Amino acid sequence: MERWRYELHALRSVSGLAAACYFLLGLAGAASGDPELPRSLVTVGELSFLPLVPLLAAILFSRELGGGTELLASLPISLEGMLWRKTAVALVLLIAGHSVWMAGYYWRNGALFGRHFGLASDRPVGGELAVYEPLLQLLPAAVFLLAVCLLAVTASQKAYAALAAGLALWMADALSHGALLGPFTLTNGTHETNEDFWLNRCLLTGGAVLLLGAATYWIGRRARWVREDTGD
Amino acid sequence: MGKLLAAFRLECRHLFSSWLLLPLPVLLGLWMASSLSSMSPAQSQDLYLYTMDFQRIQFTLSLAVPFLVGVTSVRRDLDRPSYEWLGGLPVSSGTLLTAKLAAGMVYLSLFPAAMALVYGWFGVRSGLPADVLRGELLWFAVQHETAYLVTLVLALLLAVAIRNRVVYLIAFCGWVFGTFFLSEFVVTRLSWYALKPFLLHQMIQDGMPATEAWSIKAGRGELKRILGFQLAAAALLLAAAGAVLHKRRPSLALPAWRLATGALALIAVLAYWPYGSQLHERQQRLAVKAQEAGLDRGGEEAPDGRFPVDKASLAVRWDNEAGAVRLEAALTVRRDRLPAGKVPFTLNPAFPVDEVLVNGRPAPFHRGGQTVTIAEEALRADGKEATITFRYKAPDYDWMPSPLEEGYAAIATKEALYLPAASGWYPHPGRQPMYEGGDRLFPVRLRYNALTFGDASWEVRTDGFGTEVFATLEEAGGGPDKVFQSGRADGVSLYAGTLIRSGKSGELPIVTTPGNRREAEAFGDKLQQIRAYYDSWLPVREGNGIRQIVYLQAPSGSGTRGSNTVEGRSLFIPQTKSHNLDNFQLLAAQKAYLFGDADQHTFSYSGMPAEDFSVVSEIRYLLLYLYYREGKGMSEQEVLRDVPYFAGALGDSSRGEDRAYGKEMRQLVEKAIRGGKLPEVKKLLAGFYREGLTVRQLPDEGLEYPRIPYERWLEEWDKQMGGR
Numbered sequence: 022m023e024r025w026r027y028e029l030h031a032l033r034s035v036s037g038l039a040a041a042c043y044f045l046l047g048l049a050g051a052a053s054g055d056p057e058l059p060r061s062l063v064t065v066g067e068l069s070f071l072p073l074v075p076l077l078a079a080i081l082f083s084r085e086l087g088g089g090t091e092l093l094a095s096l097p098i099s100l101e102g103m104l105w106r107k108t109a110v111a112l113v114l115l116i117a118g119h120s121v122w123m124a125g126y127y128w129r130n131g132a133l134f135g136r137h138f139g140l141a142s143d144r145p146v147g148g149e150l151a152v153y154e155p156l157l158q159l160l161p162a163a164v165f166l167l168a169v170c171l172l173a174v175t176a177s178q179k180a181y182a183a184l185a186a187g188l189a190l191w192m193a194d195a196l197s198h199g200a201l202l203g204p205f206t207l208t209n210g211t212h213e214t215n216e217d218f219w220l221n222r223c224l225l226t227g228g229a230v231l232l233l234g235a236a237t238y239w240i241g242r243r244a245r246w247v248r249e250d251t252g253d
Numbered sequence: 254m255g256k257l258l259a260a261f262r263l264e265c266r267h268l269f270s271s272w273l274l275l276p277l278p279v280l281l282g283l284w285m286a287s288s289l290s291s292m293s294p295a296q297s298q299d300l301y302l303y304t305m306d307f308q309r310i311q312f313t314l315s316l317a318v319p320f321l322v323g324v325t326s327v328r329r330d331l332d333r334p335s336y337e338w339l340g341g342l343p344v345s346s347g348t349l350l351t352a353k354l355a356a357g358m359v360y361l362s363l364f365p366a367a368m369a370l371v372y373g374w375f376g377v378r379s380g381l382p383a384d385v386l387r388g389e390l391l392w393f394a395v396q397h398e399t400a401y402l403v404t405l406v407l408a409l410l411l412a413v414a415i416r417n418r419v420v421y422l423i424a425f426c427g428w429v430f431g432t433f434f435l436s437e438f439v440v441t442r443l444s445w446y447a448l449k450p451f452l453l454h455q456m457i458q459d460g461m462p463a464t465e466a467w468s469i470k471a472g473r474g475e476l477k478r479i480l481g482f483q484l485a486a487a488a489l490l491l492a493a494a495g496a497v498l499h500k501r502r503p504s505l506a507l508p509a510w511r512l513a514t515g516a517l518a519l520i521a522v523l524a525y526w527p528y529g530s531q532l533h534e535r536q537q538r539l540a541v542k543a544q545e546a547g548l549d550r551g552g553e554e555a556p557d558g559r560f561p562v563d564k565a566s567l568a569v570r571w572d573n574e575a576g577a578v579r580l581e582a583a584l585t586v587r588r589d590r591l592p593a594g595k596v597p598f599t600l601n602p603a604f605p606v607d608e609v610l611v612n613g614r615p616a617p618f619h620r621g622g623q624t625v626t627i628a629e630e631a632l633r634a635d636g637k638e639a640t641i642t643f644r645y646k647a648p649d650y651d652w653m654p655s656p657l658e659e660g661y662a663a664i665a666t667k668e669a670l671y672l673p674a675a676s677g678w679y680p681h682p683g684r685q686p687m688y689e690g691g692d693r694l695f696p697v698r699l700r701y702n703a704l705t706f707g708d709a710s711w712e713v714r715t716d717g718f719g720t721e722v723f724a725t726l727e728e729a730g731g732g733p734d735k736v737f738q739s740g741r742a743d744g745v746s747l748y749a750g751t752l753i754r755s756g757k758s759g760e761l762p763i764v765t766t767p768g769n770r771r772e773a774e775a776f777g778d779k780l781q782q783i784r785a786y787y788d789s790w791l792p793v794r795e796g797n798g799i800r801q802i803v804y805l806q807a808p809s810g811s812g813t814r815g816s817n818t819v820e821g822r823s824l825f826i827p828q829t830k831s832h833n834l835d836n837f838q839l840l841a842a843q844k845a846y847l848f849g850d851a852d853q854h855t856f857s858y859s860g861m862p863a864e865d866f867s868v869v870s871e872i873r874y875l876l877l878y879l880y881y882r883e884g885k886g887m888s889e890q891e892v893l894r895d896v897p898y899f900a901g902a903l904g905d906s907s908r909g910e911d912r913a914y915g916k917e918m919r920q921l922v923e924k925a926i927r928g929g930k931l932p933e934v935k936k937l938l939a940g941f942y943r944e945g946l947t948v949r950q951l952p953d954e955g956l957e958y959p960r961i962p963y964e965r966w967l968e969e970w971d972k973q974m975g976g977r
Contacts, residue, residue: 035419039426072429079422087418177273181421185321188425189314192433196310196457 024098028110031084040076044118047073052125061147062135065126066155067162067208068195070119074163075187077114078170081107082180090178094246104240108171108233115163119156127152138218161225162207166190168232175239178246256344257352264326264356274322274360281315282367289375297833300379301389301465301768302806304372306830308456309463312368312397313432316453319361319401320424323408326353331498332416345506346498350409354491357405358398365397385751385767392469399480400454404431406487410494432457442656444696446536450479450528460658461808465766466750470720471661471669474649478527485524489517535652541602542653543691545622558592559683562709563638567679569747571667571717578647578665580604582679585640588632596632597684598625599704600643601663601677603651610642623687625680643680651676653809655696660809662699668719671808674744674820677704706743711821713737713745722749723764725823727800741797742821748803761846765804769828773804776834776842783843786884790935791876791942797849799824802842804834817841817851824851837897843877852948854956855902857914857963867960869948871915872941874902875922879938883931889923914963925974937973 031037051065085093085103093100127133133150138158166187173186191207199206204217204224239245268274285307292298330336331349339349369390376386407427411420431453439445440452441459449455455462455476462468496510564585572579600606602623609618609627616631625643632639647665654660663678664671672678677687681704691697715722716734725746730736737745748764755763755773760781763773780802787793799822806828817838818825824845826838845851856867878899881892893900903915925934941961948958971977 035417036422039419039422076422083418180418181425184422184425185317188429189317192429193310193314195437196313196433197306201310 024103024106025110028081028106031081034080034083036076036080036083040073040080043073043076048122048125051122052129054129056130059126059130059132059134062123062126062133062150062155063208066119066122066135067159070122070159071163071166071191071207072188073118074111074115074166075170075184075191077111078107078167078174078183078187079180081111082174082183086174086178086180090246094243100240100243101237104171104175104237108167111167112164115167116156116160119159119163123152123155158222161222161229165205165225165229165232166207168229168236172232172236172239175236257348260344260349260352261355264352265359267326267329268322268356268360274318277315277318278363278367281311281364282371284311285368285371286375289371294833294835297769297828297830298379298772299465299766299768299806299828299830300375300381301766302463302828302830304375304393305456305463305468308393308454309459312400312454313457315364316400316404316432317425317428318364319357319404320408320428322357322360323353323405324412324420324424326357327409327412328420332412340502346502346504347495347506347510350413350491350495350498353409354405357409358402361401361405362398364401365394368397369394379768380770381767382753388469388751395480396454396456396476399483403483403487404428404453406490406494407431410490410497413494413497428453441654441658444654444656446532446654446659447529450482450525455479458659459809460660464806464808465768466748466752466805467661467664467669467671467808468751470750471650471664471666471671473668474666475528475531478531482521482524482528485517485521489514489521492517535650538603538648539652539654539697541622542688543697545602545686546688546691546697548622548686557684558597559685559705559707560586560590560592560596561707562586562682564712565679565706565709566712566714567745568714568716569670569672569722570715571719573667573717575646577649578670579644580647580679581642581644583640583642584680584682585638586682588637588639591632591639592683593629595626595629598627598641598643598680598682599623599677599685599687600625600645600680601651601687603648603663604645604678606643606645608644610644612636612640613642616641623677624684647672647678653698655698655809658809664808667717668750670718670722670747670749672747673807674706674725674746675699675702675704679745681706704744708741708743711737711739711742711745713747715747718749720749721752721754722747723752723754723803724748725801725803725821725825727822739821745821746823746825748805752805761800761802761842763802763804765828766806769804769834772834776839779839780842780846782884783839783880784846786880787847791847791939793847796847796942796945797822797947798847799842799845799849802826802845804828817845819845819849819851822849840877840897843880844873847876847942848873848947850948850950852950852956852958854948854958856958858911865960866962867958868914868918868963868966869946869959869961871902871918872938872961872966873946874899874915875918876938876942876946878903878919878922879935882926889919918966921970921977924977930974933974937969940969940973 032040047065047069050060050069054060123133133152133155134148135150135155137146137148137150137154169190170183170187173182174180176182190202193201194207199208204221205228206221207225288307288311289300289303292300292303330339331346372393373386373390376389381389408424411424411427415423431451435448435452436457440449449458452458461472492510492514496507496514499507499510562584566583568581570579570581600623606618606620606625609616609625611627611631612634614631617628619626619628627641632641647663649664649666650661651663652659653662661671663673663676676699685704687700687703688697689695689700711726712729713724713726714734714736715724722735724735724737725744726737726739726742728735729738739745751766752764753767753770755765755770756777760777761784763777765773784793799819801823803823804826816827824842826834826841832838841851855870856865857871878892881887881896881899882889887895893904903919905913905916922934925931945959948956951957967977
């Protein structure tokens with residue numbers, strides 16, 4: 022239990038405050054606007070939510086990688102366990118945060134409007150969504166992005182690598198309207214891509230598992246963490 | 254100087270010994286090469302279009318590097334407690350900061366160099382003219398360097414001012430905010446164009462920067478204004494960073510740095526002025542249009558007071574002293590056809606009218622938004638005809654932003670002209686509502702197909718422009734000051750900018766951008782074969798077919814995007830990334846060459862009233878069909894299968910209940926070909942062609958076309974072929 026509480030401590034920092042500001046800003050965006058002309062959830066709930074993932078990944082690692090990493094290497098805890106704990110904490114926070122945004126949106130507009138992907142067809146249909154749908158549609162992309170960020174952190178040993186990698190991926194996808202990442206596009210719901218939605222979500226989930234596996238392997242090699250103090 | 258050099262060398266060693274940073278420029282160059290080499294048929298092969306996509310996405314991503322370089326270079330020593338001894342070193346903070354900036358820029362310049370190498374290679378390969386290539390390389394390089402400089406300085410300031418680790422988060426958020434978020438949401442969607450100079454680079458914006466024809470020649474003025482502000486802002490940020498550093502260590506130079514910061518802040522505000530005043534002017538003009546659109550919502554939508562004009566002559570002249578394009582439009586009308594009361598004309602409200610003359614005498618007029626009304630008395634002189642001359646001025650940019658991108662309805666500078674007929678750049682007879690929108694849901698925009706002029710004979714003279722001017726009419730005089738003429742046309746558009754005319758002499762000229770050169774040449778060759786085939790047995794030259802093709806990506810906001818249109822003697826093919834000059838366009842050009850229209854209608858379906866019924870569309874397709882059968886030697890099945898539209902026009906009817914006239918007529922022709930009667934078929938079709946097969950769009954949304962009943966076709970067939 023103590024270890025879980027320790028992970029949450031990282032949120033009480035200046036960076037955590039910045040992330041909280043973004044979260045509140047997004048909430049205000051979701052819970053405002055004209056109920057007559059509700060904004061689509063693909064912008065409010067997907068596109069603008071995803072940047073929270075790299076922010077969270079960077080913050081969760083900022084204490085461990087804040088000073089010398091030798092200390093981290095000598096901690097008598099399982100590094101793999103730490104990574105998975107952080108992943109779990111991030112996921113719980115993301116799900117909770119997204120639910121709060123959706124609640125705000127629901128409170129304002131009385132229903133959830135976005136794009137709906139049926140099991141039978143891969144063509145999205147605009148309209149009203151069931152309560153569980155926005156989260157289910159978003160989660161594979163969020164987990165994939167989280168896995169990319171965590172791998173970037175463990176491979177480069179810099180907390181800010183999560184920001185660079187995660188935001189770059191998100192921005193590349195948004196700027197190219199999904200064309201650059203092809204079947205791995207994060208915001209399939211946002212853009213008119215020709216990718217099959219279910220294939221896309223399966224690829225993202227599978228990719229996330231592979232990347233997390235790689236990150237687990239990297240973080241477990243303790244010898245890598247014993248090195249000179251670079252200050253970051 | 255020695256200290257600065259030593260510090261610079263040290264910084265360089267840090268940057269150029271990093272295994273992470275060093276390969277990045279090469280990787281970006283490779284990425285660019287791979288995305289430019291993905292150009293292939295089925296999609297456009299316009300080099301510029303692909304390059305701009307790269308600038309918009311990958312170059313934007315590369316701006317993370319100056320943020321990283323800037324922040325880490327400061328945090329490595331200046332921000333580090335164990336480097337406190339730096340404060341006692343007899344090297345000023347300004348020197349250290351300058352060394353970091355200079356070394357950072359040396360490293361970051363590798364990125365533009367890599368991109369320039371790749372673009373140069375592809376440019377040479379796709380046959381860009383040397384001066385165009387040079388201009389574009391310079392255009393990109395200036396923007397790249399400024400973007401990296403501004404970003405690096407911003408990162409230095411952030412790292413100096415914020416010693417907490419949160420600076421990484423802030424810097425990377427600044428990267429996303431200063432590019433994607435600001436561009437996509439704030440500037441474009443909220444239409445806060447006042448913040449456009451705060452974008453880390455301008456190429457992220459869609460709209461005009463993406464059009465090769467106008468991005469440089471028309472966009473240069475605005476870019477100069479924005480870069481001026483950005484450089485001033487960069488100087489301000491640098492001075493602020495210096496002031497912060499000097500405050501941290503005891504320094505006598507602090508007041509000087511503070512003074513410099515204050516002075517530069519003032520300069521930055523002043524440097525915003527050129528852009529700000531231009532924007533203010535544009536917004537005022539836009540407000541007039543929104544008002545016009547609002548009037549139309551009030552129930553005055555229907556155009557009124559339209560009357561025929563016999564002759565229109567326009568003079569378009571670059572006035573060096575005024576620094577603007579001056580226009581003179583002389584419309585000749587018959588008095589008895591003028592409406593009673595005041596006579597209204599419609600002219601784009603961004604074009605201010607100086608004076609109106611009737612038969613050479615000044616006449617009182619009233620300008621209200623898009624309408625210019627001339628008092629009845631002025632026109633009540635004797636004589637059957639009246640020539641009404643408008644002397645007016647063009648704005649440099651007629652600005653029309655949309656929620657998707659910044660657009661222009663018209664551009665008129667010395668080097669660039671974009672005057673499409675739809676923008677209303679010359680007076681149209683009568684009151685014709687041009688604009689719509691302008692409310693909470695939609696911003697003001699040009700109404701589609703709103704303006705009609707009616708047929709008139711045209712003459713357009715251009716004078717004093719720095720680049721070659723192209724028009725949709727036929728060229729009557731060459732040389733620098735061109736004259737365009739047309740016996741009968743319903744409008745004219747002018748284009749000038751980074752444009753080329755493709756096609757050898759004798760071929761149909763294709764006016765397009767240099768990036769499309771190879772594609773246009775291949776298209777021209779195919780079209781030439783088609784022309785040679787028809788010219789051998791059809792009187793095409795006397796017909797009203799097109800004399801020129803314009804293949805361009807128009808700036809948005811012009812109301813011309815979307816589908817092919819024939820204007821005057823030109824076929825305008827709008828360019829997008831998703832298609833190229835493919836077989837669809839070849840058929841469109843073939844049709845426009847023979848008939849002078851871009852029409853797709855059929856008039857032979859069962860719901861058609863008997864007096865409107867016509868097999869003209871089928872006869873047109875049979876004429877096109879013969880080229881593929883005889884000229885290219887394809888079989889009946891191949892044509893129906895491989896050439897677009899034929900299966901629908903001459904195959905089974907797509908609507909179940911309709912009779913497939915096209916199929917029956919094709920079967921007749923096929924039977925005749927098998928019987929060796931092809932020359933007779935050609936003679937029959939040529940007969941119909943001589944009568945005219947053009948389908949014309951009328952001002953009141955109707956269509957004008959020859960009524961050819963099926964019975965008449967059979968009659969003529971029997972007469973020519975002697976039975977079925």
